[in-house]
Amino acid sequence: MPKRKKEKRPRAKRRPIFTLVDLFFYLVGGACYALSVVIFTAPNAIAPGGLTGVATILHHYFHALPIGTAILAMNVPLFIASWFKGGRAFTVRTLICTVWSSVAIDLFTALGVPAYIGDSDPLLVPIFGGLLMGLGLGLLFMRGACTGGSEIVARLFERRFPHLSVGRLILIVDAIVIAVGAFTFGVTAAMYAVILVFVSSTVLDALVYGGDAGKMAMIMSTKDDEIAEAIVNQLGRGCTKLESEGAYSGEKRRVLLCALRRPQLYTLRRLVVSIDPDAFIIITATDQVFGKGFKSTSEER
Secondary structure, eight states: OOOOOOOOOOOOOOOOSOOHHHHHHHHHHHHHHHHIIIIIITTTTOOOSHHHHHHHHHHHHOTTSOHHHHHHHHHHHHHHHHHHHTOHHHHHHHHHHHHHHHHHHHHHHHTTOOOOOOSSOTTHHHHHHHHHHHHHHHHHHHTTOOOSTHHHHHHHHHHHOTTSOHHHHHHHHHHHHHHHHHHHHOHHHHHHHHHHHHHHHHHHHHHHHGGGOEEEEEEEOTTHHHHHHHIIIIIOOOOEEEEEEOTTTOOEEEEEEEEEOGGGHHHHHHHHHHHOTTOEEEEEEESOOBSTTSBOGGGGO
16 A cells, blocks of 8 residues: 655744844833933932842942943843743843843943932832832833843742742842841831832732733622623623532522623622622632733733
């Protein structure tokens, strides 16, 4: 019998490590991060956690050592580890952002970008410094990169110890750096650093998750069919019927699961209560919702 020829399967197109849009986000995000350091944190002796905080402390003791250069030097062993353990695409993107933000810090310092010294109103320093830093980090995180340091460490630990919370790990690293900064710059500067990290993380979360955030409602009612029809026709949202059984009563019924945007929450509650005043409703917050009516999954490719 003649041998059958093997059919050649078309190769899937590889997604480039980064695109021109990614590069634009990296340039703007890295510049915002660098300006936050040059204008707000470094001139006011605030160590904002991570390797940036360590570099700020080192610059205090060794004035000849630029902050950006110190950040880049300390990231080298982390990049090597990330290349082999953390994924090459992530490492390349983060390397680009770290090199650019580090160079930008030293470049803006050399160009004499004016610093804001918060003598009259020092609270403005961590607030606006955190806003600018959070904006920069948010733009980088939205395109799958970061500025290295504790984020790389968190990635590596996440792969080795998946039961550890990455967020807590980063928080621990930042807390240690801020504590060392308290001995170097004083307790007041450390408290400002805490405010700056809080503001920065809040802005970061708002940028990365805010546009996709929503609410999830779980509705238990004897009139589930009527409520489901009202949600679809009046609220314009879909819902899913889940089979359930009461642990105490043993009664079998259906639970309605519905994802919606925050402004629709009041309308949903009013609609459900108008049909069944005795309905049991659970509302939870969701960081991200993908699918029809929300963010398209194709945007994440």
